[in-house]
Amino acid sequence: MDSTTRLHQDDSPPLSDPFIYRHLVGRLIYLTTTRPDITYVTQQLSQFMATPTQVHYAAALRVLRYLKNNPGRGLFFPRSSSLQIYGFSDSDWAGCPDTRHSLTGYRFFLGDSLISWRTKKQTTVARSSTEAEY
Incomplete structure (x- = not known):
């Protein structure tokens, strides 16, 4: 999109x-x-x-x-990947135009392989970008 x-x-x-x-x-x-x-x-x-x-x-x-x-894009677990876990998270401020709620997301990698992810609409309306990140 x-x-x-x-x-x-x-x-x-x-x-x-x-x-x-x-x-x-x-x-x-x-x-x-x-x-x-x-x-x-x-x-x-x-x-x-x-x-x-x-x-x-x-x-x-x-x-x-x-x-x-893009048929080749998907989960791929290479054999030579390291065993370190990496995590990333982010959120936006008032990303939903209907409810003005912020969206929060995270993803975790085991080496180069994505193992967990989630995007969720926050339950309350944040009054600032700092509050949305918190």
Whole structure:
């Protein structure tokens, strides 16, 4: 997904058959177990399962195009990797345009292999970027 695109509930025309969108996003959710690179966008798309619009469906189709053009990206565990654990975390301030909640994420590597990751919407609204990071 384009990093400047923020999906939100808007006045764009709703899909005539929301089952198609739900079915597609459900398959993307299943695929995130081996493709952590689409986890964030799938989480964003799954927020609109109740009332998907044309904009949301277009974003889901863009994810499918990405998957088609990058078939080799996925979890890879090389044999020659070191046994050091690395962790990274980050959050944004008021990243969700609908609720103004911040998003927090982390990922852990064992050598060069990704072993754990998560993105979560914070439960409270942060009043500053420092509070969002805390």
